[in-house]
Each structure stands twice: as C-alpha cells, then as structure tokens.
Amino acid sequence: MWKCPKCGREFQKRDQSHYCGEKPQTIDEYILSQDSSRQADLRLVRQALRQALPEAEERISWSMPTYWKEHNIIHFAASKKHIGLYPGAEAVEAFQEELKDYGTDKGTIRIPYGRIDTALIERIARWCWETEHHA
Secondary structure (H helix, E strand, O other): OEEOOOOOOEEOOOOOOOOOOOOOOOHHHHHHOOOHHHHHHHHHHHHHHHHHOOOOEEEEEOOEEEEEOOOEEEEEEEOOOEEEEEOOHHHHHHOOOOOOOOEEEOOEEEEEOOOOOHHHHHHHHHHHHHHOOOO
C-alpha cells in the first residue's frame, strides 16, 4: 500500500494519480489542477471535443471532463504519460486502423502528450454522437 503524503489516502499502486482535497467542479478547474506542462494538450483535446460536439454540455463525471447530451458521449483525463480518451469500446473498434499508433484497450485510447491529433478526436467524438455508441 502507498499513502499519499498530501492527503493521506491509501492506494495499491505507488504514486497513484488522484485528487487531493476538493475535486474539480468544472473542466477549467480540472485542467488547471493538472501539471502545467500538460495543460496545453488538455486544452487541445477540449477544443477538439467542443468543435465536434457544440451542443453537448461540458461537465465533470467520474472525476473526468465529460461531454454530455442526454447521456455521456465521451470523456478524457490526464495521466502521467498520456491523455486517456474514453469514447467506448465500439469507437475504439471502429477506428482501430487510425488508432494503430496509439495504445488502446476496451473503450480507451491513450494519446501521448505532444501527439494530439485534433481532427481524429473530432471524428471519433462525432461518430460517438451520430451512431449513439457512447462512453
């Protein structure tokens, strides 16, 4: 077990990523709570999702920035070495050829910092909304 020196919470993994104290209430707060070297890439992802889903509501769900319209459409989150994009398993499968240079798991796309492809993120987000395959 590892205990966070800031908040005292215990985790299985050493240096487990988590929020100490108050969780962010908005996407702006979420981005500002991240390491400054990651904020520009997080803003790029946000911009791509706003472009693709202009009618979706931005909110925090599952402690992640989420785009919602009647239900969750897509999420993203900062990790140590990448941004996790969570469009759901069907989207990862549908875009598998375009995602061959990214790490993927069921419903997850790992986008390394510095390699943000906003056009691809927009296509995935629109696909999620249009096909009703959501996060």
